[in-house]
Amino acid sequence: MIGGAERLARRQRRLAFALVAPAVLLILVIYVIPMVLVVLTSFTDYSLVSNGFDWIGLENYRHMAEDEQFGNALRNTLVYALVFLPGAFFVPLFLAIAIQSQKRFRSVFEIVYFLPVTSTLTAMALVWSALMDSRQGILNNVLTSAGLPAINFLGSPDVVLYSLAGITLWSIIGFNMVLFLAGLTAIPSSLYDAAEIDGASHPVDRFFKVTWPMLAPTSVFVAVTSSITAFKLFDVVAILTQGKPAHASEVFLYLTFLEGFEYFNMGYSAALSVVFLGVIFLFALVQTLLADRTTHH
Amino acid sequence: MTDMTAIAPARIRLARISPGRVLGFVILALGAWVVVFPYIWMISSSLKPTDEVYDADFTIWPRTFAGVQNYWDVLVGQPYPTFLLNSLIVCGGILAAQLVTAIPAAYALAKLRFRGQTILLGTVVACLTIPINVTSIPLYLGVVKAGLLDTYLSMMLPFLVSVFAIFLFRQFFRAYPDSIIQAARVDGFSEIEIVLRLIVPAAVPAVAAFSVFSFVAHWNDLYWPLIVVQSQEKMTASLSMMQYRSEFDINYGRTFAAATVVTIPMLIVFLFARRAFIRGITMSGVKG
Amino acid sequence: MARLTLTDIRKSYGGTEVLRGIDLTVADGEFLSLVGASGCGKSTLLRIISGLESPDAGKIALDGRDVGSATPKERGVAMVFQDYALYPHMSVAQNMAMPLIMARLPMYARLPGARWLTPNHRGTRSGVAAQVERVARQLRIDHLLDRRPAQLSGGQRQRVALGRALVRDPSLFLMDEPLSNLDAKLRVEVRREIVELHRASGLTFVYVTHDQTEAMTMSDRVALLRDGRLLQVAAPGTLYADPASVEVARFVGTPEISLLPAVAEPGGLRIGTVLAPCAHGLTSGRDVIVGLRPEALAPVGMPALQSPGGRGPRLRLELAVEAVEDLGAEVVIHARLRDFPDLAVRMRSQKTLERTGPVPLPDHLTAEAPLSALLMFDAEGQRLRDPAPVQMAGAQ
Amino acid sequence: MARLTLTDIRKSYGGTEVLRGIDLTVADGEFLSLVGASGCGKSTLLRIISGLESPDAGKIALDGRDVGSATPKERGVAMVFQDYALYPHMSVAQNMAMPLIMARLPMYARLPGARWLTPNHRGTRSGVAAQVERVARQLRIDHLLDRRPAQLSGGQRQRVALGRALVRDPSLFLMDEPLSNLDAKLRVEVRREIVELHRASGLTFVYVTHDQTEAMTMSDRVALLRDGRLLQVAAPGTLYADPASVEVARFVGTPEISLLPAVAEPGGLRIGTVLAPCAHGLTSGRDVIVGLRPEALAPVGMPALQSPGGRGPRLRLELAVEAVEDLGAEVVIHARLRDFPDLAVRMRSQKTLERTGPVPLPDHLTAEAPLSALLMFDAEGQRLRDPAPVQMAGAQ
Amino acid sequence: QVEITCLTNAGHLSRQHEPLAQMFNEMQDEVRVTYAAPAQNYADTHLKLFRASATNTLPDCAFEAYNQLPSLARALAERGQIIDLGQFMETEGGDWVADNYSEQMLKLGQVDGTQYGMPFNASVIQWYVNADLLEQAGTSVEDFPTDWDGVLALAAKIDALGDDIEGISYAVDQWGDDWPFQVLIEQQGGAMLNDAGDAVAFDEDDRGLKAMEIARRIVEEGGYDPATDLETQTTAFTEGKLGIYANSPASAKLLQERVGGAFDLRSVKFTVWDDANGTLPTGGNAAIMLTQDEAKQKAVWEYFKFLTGPKGQEITAKNTGYLPTNKAALKDEYLGAYYAENPYFATPSSQYDRAGAWYGYPGTQSEKIWREQRSIIRAVMLGETTPEDGAAQLKTAAEDLMTR
């Protein structure tokens, strides 16, 4: 005989399958099958241009080793991430803390800083390219009128990654800030009281003894999502620099785009994608494992 | 006398914290200026004739007012209402599909036990990292095979399920009290009714937060529409904006008028959904 | 309206046995409390009764009918949860109407919006509304029917939860620590209301709590659970005065019973240096435990504090006072045996009505208890009843 | 080690006055409880004392020294919070060391990682560790020093919170409902520990609670706060037996005091149909309120229930019994005046030790109280003391 | 009524095709022309067409850049997806072809001898000049030097006018493909590839090296700053901060709009080394027919005839500045009078006989070759690589990749 609770449990299982079915189906269609195809493609010399293709085994992967642009793109991506990540992390953190302590203008600031998140980055990239124009751009006008040398934001290979990071930062800061604000709100105020009583009344102490450790889970989340964003950099490059000047802004995803869609080396592009996903996935995994260690509840 | 001494400590405390506050405010205000300046520049440029946009001495108000012309070109000179409608249909359709698929799946992942659960969750998390750039070709080929090219469905297809939504809602539902679900079972709810009557209403804040995300992301998406949109009737608002830009021929005033027009609906969406959005973020405890 | 019979209920989670064979009958209309320390399996047992959980073994019967394979809905049980588990987005009225809607309307008529499409069920719906109204009036929450749970105070939420359970005339009322989220004052109030409700409804109640005061004040019988087994099932007074074991004795009563190790001697029981001259029939030299309720002891020669009742031979102890708690109506004294500082005793005495100030107490005092008040346990903690521990001759 | 003096403390939030002039002195080494209903301003007052909040007006002095402009650190107060407010990311040892680290190390040595860069402070750090160790041993949590708060039980967390407050020899110990998150059994236990701690340390304690039992059992004096004003500050016994107003009387004591409206007549006070023959010196026809503690009433002719103390003339009431709660050691009866069902009274009686089963009670009974036990209040609720309300001649 | 759909890129759609299609649709009612959602640029058009070819979803007609036409046409011809326009030209009969198109022009649309495309837009590079700055430098547009030495010397003079004034902009290293590099080769009378189109020929007679030497001189002597990006250079010119600016006539209209009345804007024939044999690569795009449906093919042909006819070319030239691909369009009734009145727009027509081939490499990797070469050229211009090494690298880059 089957117990009543058993019947409930069985109904729940059936329901669970029904509930996840649409999502599972779509995930298969949208992610899994295409990914399998991409992986398969990476073992071929498929190109859109010629008819048919051959299996060439690991040739595409071997080719990466000798492909200068592969190393270059990897380097560019890492440099970009190294510039972008601290900005995407500490600036919003600072903003969130500063906004948190503002009573009156809090919502105004919240709105303003979140604005870029809602805007079309491709449209705003045009604006930024105008602002960053090396001669007539407002940014350089400000710099030169302050007696500083003008900066060739998008035209100099040494600067271009920083400029792109700046633009992307502008567009993402508000989002991370809201995440941090959410994290800050969740810190019980009695902890600050306790810190005050314990003598940790200096803002620096308050930050290091309470705010920072209590924000750890939020921080990991922000770090993970921001890293993924950093590695996924594409739109701004495609619109603003197309990898110029001289490959200096060719980041990884843009390289896969170039190989696939400009040079029609679909197989190689697929191999690059596979490597890309491998790296990004490892990264996310490591950070998520870290996250487990930092949660304390 | 007593009053004097009594009020003093309050003053002292105020004085002690205010420099930091004021500094914070100043920095915030400066930052805010940096953040909004591109918008000011964009709107200002959208009112200018092409030859003024790049003038070295920037003025917020144009010397020659070309706003009427620019906006006329954008709003009337092209079938902008169609583009807008396309964007709305696509974004709305995507959002609806994402909610319909994600909420039940997330509930099952959060509160029910079934075989393959861990694998599914793992897959969801793994898929979070896959950008559309990587899968676009197989997807495109599939869309063509299915004869869906240049349809709304093809424009929505890669986004019909959002792994991010599943992840977000799962976090959210995990915090939903088990006892309420049990109470419902005792009250005689069928399992599906638990989803419909309890979980869906409870998801409202998370839905609000996610909706802003989803809407903004797909409103602004260029990559996929560029691939599947074939005819002008199916062009989205943000695609239409790009058509003023080419290597030989940029009409700046009109480009920025178009950019403004494309940006504003999202601003409005956010302004209205802001509270719900932030609350949703806070409640879903993305913190893990 | 139902008699609940549990036969040898067992349940394990993973490797750990949470319930190890529970046999229990709750009479029709009885109020039974299930008490025990945290984690002892109270909630699990309740969930098994409700049908939310299946036992690994054992039978559950309602009025003799086996309901093991019935879902919660089919068993017709009502359950009130510790956190009330109200549906947060529904009004009080909707919350209370839910079980009825679920029971009386067919699936299609319950779908969102179906209200307007199924006019044929209008009658049912208005019947539901009337029933909700009736119960709400009974619980004095009829003015709150349109509010959301978030707009209610703790006590009001509690009443709504009760109302939701009540509306559908359940056969069995299950409550899982329903008062623990209320503050002290409110708890006392709602406690009385539940008792009143039980009396008025005449339903069978199974009430889980870990608060002995609640269990003692509300129940017809109390079932004490520990490590998955029932230690004793009895009326509150019996549990207090006639506990089956040391564990039961310790669990019931505030302040806790004083437990003193003693040795059986021909002339009585030796506690420290004192010999309690009571007949016991035990082999000489056997170790026993003597239990002494705080109110059994009374200070000698202190007219400020009333002496306890009971006559006959007495046990006299010399005490070192450690702390005094003045509760207004009574005084609780924590002390240790003068010569055996390891042995702690507690005593409580009603104060005379005339005293208003604090009760001054010396560091040392002598206290007496009637031998008839002594409870005797063996070294394992089981009650020793058979060889009557007290000189019954002298009593009464 | 400190005497706390508050003079006319006032505080408003927005438009609402939360504290309306508090004058209070807490003697050196005294344990003072601050009680009152939720929202009455207890926490606010405590936070003002601690320096976390500034009063709008008024003076705060420690040992006569005005500390109004001092930070919490400078005031040297220690505070224990309702939710303990332990730092979840720090070990118990680190939690407890915090106040000392803050006091003894300079800023740069407190930064994260500075431990390795500032070897010159190693001495200070080991001093801190030793102190923490000492306090931990005292609180019996020395085996937990390496755990995180999340790995501790409620009682253990509570002790860590106490430890953190203790380590640095505060001048004043402030506690804001520190027991309300503990379960009933544990609450009693920790309560005793805090009292013990107070005795052992000899420090001045200000203890906020809304639980009257806590306040009554722990304190030297209790301050009853209501609507931002102090109603009465007195020893627990005094508060119970000699309340200044109806509010105080109602707040203290479980079950609640019975309050009966009465009218002054030449021959005594008329309560319903009964005339209590007590002298009162009031103008005839004046409305008063008579308070009767539950233990003052005793059933007549029921040998099963002990009679209360006190002699002299008695007030006799005819009652309709509503509910009986058997608490083991005593019985609480809820009843109404037979002819005036609006008037509820409660009575409690100690049970004789010999009774084990439930106490059978008739629906109706007659109960008596000594006139000396009557408390008299005017219609506004203020205590009437001056015209002695009871026939003192007959008493004692 | 037959409906046909064409694909072009965004910039061309709004300025040229929309007015033309509208006019055509109004003129007759057998054919109705619509445009697909535009590609973003030439490369995107190319990509879209390949994608569509792979999935058999090609539009009825499209506009493909000359340099990418060969690779596209060959691939599509193999799949039978592109139509030879020669047959349609024949049916027109008589002198129709000769009346309208020059051999040279038609050649731009031929791949391996087959006329796959009708030249629609054509442009050869030209100088834009800020006459005000020239005047300040003590000369005038009329005296604009005809040799490179003179141009570079003039640029140096202008450059010296002020800190924020630049002399010349010739972004050999930056344009979308290798157009400006081909200019430097062809103006020497050279070719990028051999006649068979399967081997690199730009290094013959050291033309590659010489091209690199000029490129370097443009920086060294002319004061061109390769570090500024294209956008900035254009803006500098339209803001009056740049004297001599090389660009396609396609931008003539846009530049005029952007300059407004800020200074005296002129255009001048481009400088060539070898006046006799020197040509200039012709930029622009050809209309190609992709539909398999015969009725549609007819309709498309009708539309092509209109587009590349005198009226269509007149409108195109006026709207943009492009060189008309139709001889007849130069008649007075179309553009003749207009050019006489607007010398600024007439420069392209004065370079009509210079219009040379615009090469693409065989194989599929042209884009990649160009990208590589741009980096190399940039290095040369910056002085990081010697012109000799640069020239060698250019050749290797091309040869390495053109086989794939």
Ligand SMILES: Nc1ncnc2c1ncn2[C@@H]1O[C@H](COP(=O)(O)OP(=O)(O)OP(=O)(O)O)[C@@H](O)[C@H]1O
């Ligand atoms: N679903 C489950 N899976 C595994 N173990 C469980 C589960 N439910 C309960 N347990 C375990 O069974 C034991 C009894 O749990 P139960 O909830 O019945 O205790 P309880 O008496 O209600 O305690 P409390 O007073 O704290 O509510 C506990 O040790 C608990 O950890």
Ligand SMILES: Nc1ncnc2c1ncn2[C@@H]1O[C@H](COP(=O)(O)OP(=O)(O)OP(=O)(O)O)[C@@H](O)[C@H]1O
């Ligand atoms: N920071 C604040 N801003 C505005 N109002 C406040 C603030 N802090 C407290 N209050 C208000 O002051 C009143 C007293 O609050 P307080 O916390 O002192 O009450 P309490 O006696 O501690 O109550 P409880 O027993 O619930 O803790 C309340 O009405 C509360 O809403």
Ligand SMILES: [Mg+2]
């Ligand atoms: Mg439980």
Ligand SMILES: [Mg+2]
């Ligand atoms: Mg409080």
